Amino acid sequence: MRRADETPSTDSVVERITAEVGAWVCSAPLRGLVARFGGTWPDGDLTELLRFLDDFSAAHWDFRGGRERPDAREPDLDPGTVELVHAAATALGLVRPVPPARPAYAHLVVLGGLAHACLRRVAYAAHLLDGGLGVTGEVAVLGSFRPLSDREHRMLAEAGVHGCVTEVDALDAAVRLAFGVSAPAVEDGVDADHPHHSWSSRTYLPAGLPPVRVLAAPSSEPHRRRAHTADTQRFWAGHVRLAPDDAVLLVTAPIYVPFQHCDALRTLAVPYGCGIDTVGVDPGLVDLDRLPEPTLSPGRYLQEIRSAIRSMRALHHELTLG
Template sequence: MRILPDVPLPSGEPGVTPAQLVDGIRSWVTSAPLRELVGHFGGEWPAGDLAAMLAALDDFSARHWDFRGGRERPEAREPALDAATARLVLAGSAALGLVRPVAPARPAYAHLVVLGGLAHACLRRVAYAAHLLRAGPAVTGEVAVLGSFRPLSPAELRTLAAAGGAGGDTEVDALDAAVRLAFGVAEPVDSDGADAGHPHHCWSWRTYRPAGLPPVRVLAAPSSEPDRRRAHTADTQRFWAEHVRLSPGDAVLTVTAPLYVPFQHCDALRTLAVPYRCGIETVGVDPAVADLARLPEPTLTPGRHLQEIRSALRSMRALHAVLDAG
């Protein structure tokens, strides 16, 4: 695979200014790897200011790189790409920050946030967070494990059972099982929630206290648009922020999969860094960590990479809209 220079994401350093965030968005969006991908798929580079460019790229990616069509990620179709196109996609995706894991940059953080996903991702991300806490960096506040009441598929239920996680049938149940397995805890020390009769309206949280480590809180968020969809990443981040006291300058480390780092980093900038003036650093799970060998991840296809480049573009467009509104 051709190796292209890495394109940095918008900075999440504490104290980053709106102007610096806009510059970071512009730098990523106008980078050579993204331009090359757009051109390869028959697109002309859009004219106009950054807002117009983001809108045009959102529209272009909807026509060429959206294989979900509103469905969950596992239900996305895989496009038929020739070998040269597949190589170009993977090289561009790596340069844009969707492939190579990067270690946390700081020796300490105020909070560590683990983002949910499919069952195998829940297990891997929580296990990686436990590894980070035991190996460093330090976390002075809490570990927040964020999910929703999305029902697990039969395949996810099998994945969870094979890993030793018993009981439950939703994403937050998978995260809860992952916390019990990775941190060696049995019962929460505190819990609360509301059953509103529909998963898009419900919420819950449970707090665990593993020996020698920060408290670990597992949260399920309600949807901000319950009539349209389940809770998504930004909903879970916003819900957590309402339950913890974030201070200006706090450094927050977010853990996800490398594939989702760009879009979930920009979601966190929009929902946490901008309103709370905290710092955001987003890292992907490092598959080289020994603890993860028993938790294999499905092979990621070129179509999945294109889909998440689109997700990153949409997340940057949403972040820019908030910054532009002032």
């Protein structure tokens, strides 16, 4: 499930997206995982199935417990279960990267993450542009004011990057490195004396390339949490004024493609009618060797299968409301 090329307000597109969600959650690999962890596949419609999978994955595959991803515990799984998890993750689209489906897009959006991911994803975006990918609008690099951990600081120092305090600082440093720019042409933002309420925007103008905007969004629930992926996407869409005919390419890591693609369908395609493709960074690229991806464990894959389930449930809810 990768694309939304038609206007999602039409009945046919709602039906297509619903069918794709149903195919993913009813697939044999996911059924096999549920059975492996002691679950009994329920009767009922897609709404009931998504509710069951959300509850089941919360009980069996939520290793974060409200913590950030690096702080999640790793489950003790037997070799047969580990093999099944890897096979299911591959079949469900969390492992292998795929290239962009189009030669050109209106906008290229890079989603933030942990510090090493910020560097890798921005570098991959620059690689795509160097390889001839067309972008008629802007490159948007989206993050938040999440403080970096000690582990992230060490990783950035190993990559020669210093002085970063937050995720958006790491994204900004990644843009300067990957695009060879030193100072933004335009800056804007609001410092609300609290990171959940504040926002910032820096736009760079690299020679011969589209503008590159580094955006930190405020939280839509500032009393509860920091800004998450959906917040950053909505905030950017309001700034760039997406049009129904726009095609948007999102760059993330392969493990996050299913859940972040569904978030983008819900927050961008449904309200704005734009097309969405979502791709993961290709780890085999030679120019990313200096930015190695941490080893992805079975627990990480199960956690992000849960993230995809939750994102699909939210997307299905949005579609049924429409």
